[in-house]
Amino acid sequence: xxxxxxxxxxxxxxxxxxxxxxxxxxxxxxxxxxxxxxxxxxxxxxxxxxxxxxxxxxxxxxxxxxxxxxxxxxxxxxxxxxxxxxxxxxxxxxxxxxxxxxxxxxxxxxxxxxxxxxxxxxxxxxxxxxxxxxxxxxxxxxxxxxxxxxxxxxxxxxxxxxxxxxxxxxxxxxxxxxxxxxxxxxxxxxxxxxxxxxxxxxxxxxxxxxxxxxxxxxxxxxxxxxxxxxxxxxxxxxxxxxxxxxxxxxxxxxxxxxxxxxxxxxxxxxxxxxxxxxxxxxxxxxxxxxxxxxxxxxxxxxxxxxxxxxxxxxxxxxxxxxxxxxxxxxxxxxxxxxxxxxxxxxxxxxxxxxxxxxxxxxxxxxxxxxxxxxxxxxxxxxxxxxxxxxxxxxxxxxxxxxxxxxxxxxxxxxxxxxxxxxxxxxxxxxxxxxxxxxxxxxxxxxxxxxxxxxxxxxxxxxxxx
Amino acid sequence: xxxxxxxxxxxxxxxxxxxxxxxxxxxxxxxxxxxxxxxxxxxxxxxxxxxxxxxxxxxxxxxxxxxxxxxxxxxxxxxxxxxxxxxxxxxxxxxxxxxxxxxxxxxxxxxxxxxxxxxxxxxxxxxxxxxxxxxxxxxxxxxxxxxxxxxxxxxxxxxxxxxxxxxxxxxxxxxxxxxxxxxxxxxxxxxxxxxxxxxxxxxxxxxxxxxxxxxxxxxxxxxxxxxxxxxxxxxxxxxxx
Numbered sequence: 061x062x063x064x065x066x067x068x069x070x071x072x073x074x075x076x077x078x079x080x081x082x083x084x085x086x087x088x089x090x091x092x093x094x095x096x097x098x099x100x101x102x103x104x105x106x107x108x109x110x111x112x113x114x115x116x117x118x119x120x121x122x123x124x125x126x127x128x129x130x131x132x133x134x135x136x137x138x139x140x141x142x143x144x145x146x147x148x149x150x151x152x153x154x155x156x157x158x159x160x161x162x163x164x165x166x167x168x169x170x171x172x173x174x175x176x177x178x179x180x181x182x183x184x185x186x187x188x189x190x191x192x193x194x195x196x197x198x199x200x201x202x203x204x205x206x207x208x209x210x211x212x213x214x215x216x217x218x219x220x221x222x223x224x225x226x227x228x229x230x231x232x233x234x235x236x237x238x239x240x241x242x243x244x245x246x247x248x249x250x251x252x253x254x255x256x257x258x259x260x261x262x263x264x265x266x267x268x269x270x271x272x273x274x275x276x277x278x279x280x281x282x283x284x285x286x287x288x289x290x291x292x293x294x295x296x297x298x299x300x301x302x303x304x305x306x307x308x309x310x311x312x313x314x315x316x317x318x319x320x321x322x323x324x325x326x327x328x329x330x331x332x333x334x335x336x337x338x339x340x341x342x343x344x345x346x347x348x349x350x351x352x353x354x355x356x357x358x359x360x361x362x363x364x365x366x367x368x369x370x371x372x373x374x375x376x377x378x379x380x381x382x383x384x385x386x387x388x389x390x391x392x393x394x395x396x397x398x399x400x401x402x403x404x405x406x407x408x409x410x411x412x413x414x415x416x417x418x419x420x421x422x423x424x425x426x427x428x429x430x431x432x433x434x435x436x437x438x439x440x441x442x443x444x445x446x447x448x449x450x451x452x453x454x455x456x457x458x459x460x461x462x463x464x465x466x467x468x469x470x471x472x473x474x475x476x477x478x479x480x481x482x483x484x485x486x487x488x489x490x491x492x493x494x495x496x497x498x499x500x501x502x503x504x505x506x507x508x509x510x511x512x513x514x515x516x517x518x519x520x521x522x523x524x525x
Numbered sequence: 526x527x528x529x530x531x532x533x534x535x536x537x538x539x540x541x542x543x544x545x546x547x548x549x550x551x552x553x554x555x556x557x558x559x560x561x562x563x564x565x566x567x568x569x570x571x572x573x574x575x576x577x578x579x580x581x582x583x584x585x586x587x588x589x590x591x592x593x594x595x596x597x598x599x600x601x602x603x604x605x606x607x608x609x610x611x612x613x614x615x616x617x618x619x620x621x622x623x624x625x626x627x628x629x630x631x632x633x634x635x636x637x638x639x640x641x642x643x644x645x646x647x648x649x650x651x652x653x654x655x656x657x658x659x660x661x662x663x664x665x666x667x668x669x670x671x672x673x674x675x676x677x678x679x680x681x682x683x684x685x686x687x688x689x690x691x692x693x694x695x696x697x698x699x700x701x702x703x704x705x706x707x708x709x710x711x712x713x714x715x716x717x718x719x720x721x722x723x724x725x726x727x728x729x730x731x732x733x734x735x736x737x738x739x740x741x742x743x744x745x746x747x748x749x750x751x752x753x754x755x756x757x758x759x760x761x762x763x764x765x766x
Binding site for chain 1: 568693696
């Protein structure tokens with residue numbers, strides 16, 4: 061699966077991964093098992109329930125007062141010497157970027173890992189402008205070489221095994237066929253160092269934007285974000301408007317909640333606080349810093365009383381790691397930037413509901429995601445909300461509509477329901493399967509269940525000894 | 526004590542023997558069991574498909590059928606979860622009735638342990654090794670984790686350590702038929718990690734149907750037995766003081 065599908069083709073894409081790329085499932089199962097162990101350990105070290113309550117409340121408060129905090133953030137960013145841009149759509153954000161590229165005659169870009177720039181299509185846009193763009197996060201670097209999007213919010217190469225990476229590195233960087241992880245990393249570091257030094261522009265996302273101080277906070281482990289945001293003479297940070305937090309001290313809570321949920325660390329190896337361009341008495345840092353505040357569907361979600369809670373997301377990926385649906389395929393099957401449970405509840409806001417289908421249905425509603433979310437997003441409830449919206453808007457299959465209406469009629473008329481049970485007992489499923497897609501879906505992967513010889517209600521009437 | 530058994534649509538049609546065993550078990554524990562006439566389906570298939578209006582109709586019907594019961598017991602964590610967690614907000618115009626029903630509704634093992642206070646049923650499962658699959662809704666909506674394990678152990682069964690015991694089997698109602706390939710991969714993960722056991726059991730017929738159906742398609746797999754039947758077998762081996 062190259063990962064260039066669409067949500068609408070989720071079933072085909074997932075089936076392709078499961079049937080034709082069994083090694084992807086193996087890599088994802090073992091990678092997410094590891095991530096789940098790490099998160100469990102890291103949550104156990106703190107009073108996780110209370111911190112998660114705090115995270116939920118702090119984010120809810122911010123989103124409830126988003127207009128006020130956005131204005132405060134803009135004021136303080138500008139006071140720090142940052143140029144602030146507002147982008148209502150992805151196209152607006154890319155227009156801002158094009159302006160900066162033209163103004164500074166940018167030829168090459170280094171990029172820090174950022175899902176928002178994936179969402180906006182920044183790399184493709186830069187390539188169209190004939191700008192050389194290099195991802196510098198190790199995982200992002202690998203998927204960029206492969207021509208794939210990342211398959212996980214935090215771990216872009218969740219779908220690859222170590223041996224897959226060895227092969228790619230051998231081809232591109234000439235490392236030994238059975239090189240150690242250290243050898244591979246050293247080769248990548250050497251190659252990337254040249255890119256950092258040559259780049260005219262550094263692009264990043266932002267984990268958090270502090271309204272009180274106009275600070276963009278970035279969490280990472282490799283140091284590539286630090287370099288991408290400080291070596292080139294211009295830095296552009298794309299930040300979703302939901303990334304606002306009120307106070308600088310809130311970072312203490314959010315950084316550890318995010319890091320513990322994402323990788324099981326108490327804090328990232330590197331945490332950068334971007335506080336504007338290089339000052340006169342400073343040696344390092346960009347001469348110019350831009351922050352692009354991106355909406356791209358977020359205010360649509362915010363205005364939806366039943367859907368807005370998805371905006372609390374800190375993009376830790378914990379819901380992907382625990383999700384038994386995500387774990388069978390990895391992220392490419394979902395056909396867009398954000399996979400797994402969180403992707404399914406923000407897709408309708410960002411892409412539109414019809415374009416997002418069937419993602420809200422790609423869940424057994426097992427509830428495991430809600431157990432681990434660091435900001436307590438009630439993901440199963442939100443999945444249900446989008447299913448209800450799909451029904452209201454007539455976007456579900458006709459057979460399902462007709463079938464469930466008939467079922468409801470029977471279930472509210474006990475005689476009819478019992479007659480249905482008798483029919484079920486007398487009709488071979490294989491026969492029914494050709495008429496009803498729902499039965500065909502079942503029997504394709506499983507043996508036909510045998511109805512009990514007599515219904516329980518019949519047994520009850522006869523008397524139970 | 527009067528207990529109304531709600532067999533559930535799946536139990537009535539596919540796990541009739543297990544429902545009968547639930548009746549036997551409850552009677553054995555001193556309950557007077559009745560099966561309210563007119564019971565059909567709790568409405569969960571429609572609810573999870575986003576068909577709220579249909580789910581409301583079934584919830585209204587079911588709540589009327591179960592009127593007048595002292596306790597409602599279901600051989601299913603999922604359907605019990607539907608009544609306990611979602612009826613109160615579904616039946617908005619009839620909140621008091623829905624809330625009262627939610628309060629007196631239990632999954633079978635939960636009822637035996639929490640309400641009847643029984644943990645030791647007998648020793649009829651002595652020497653058996655058992656894989657216990659946690660139904661997601663029993664586990665996460667009802668918070669039923671220990672009750673079935675205690676009852677199985679109390680019958681002498683050795684419940685094995687199963688790495689994927691708390692992972693979803695992939696049933697998910699209509700999900701299993703709408704996305705059958707992903708659903709089957711989820712069942713495979715369960716089956717692939719299952720140690721050698723005498724049988725696999727669970728509170729929910731839906732999960733058992735999914736796992737046994739997938740195991741059958743793969744051409745191998747353990748015996749599957751509904752928890753109600755396993756526990757009744759546990760009783761029949763002789764009652765401990």
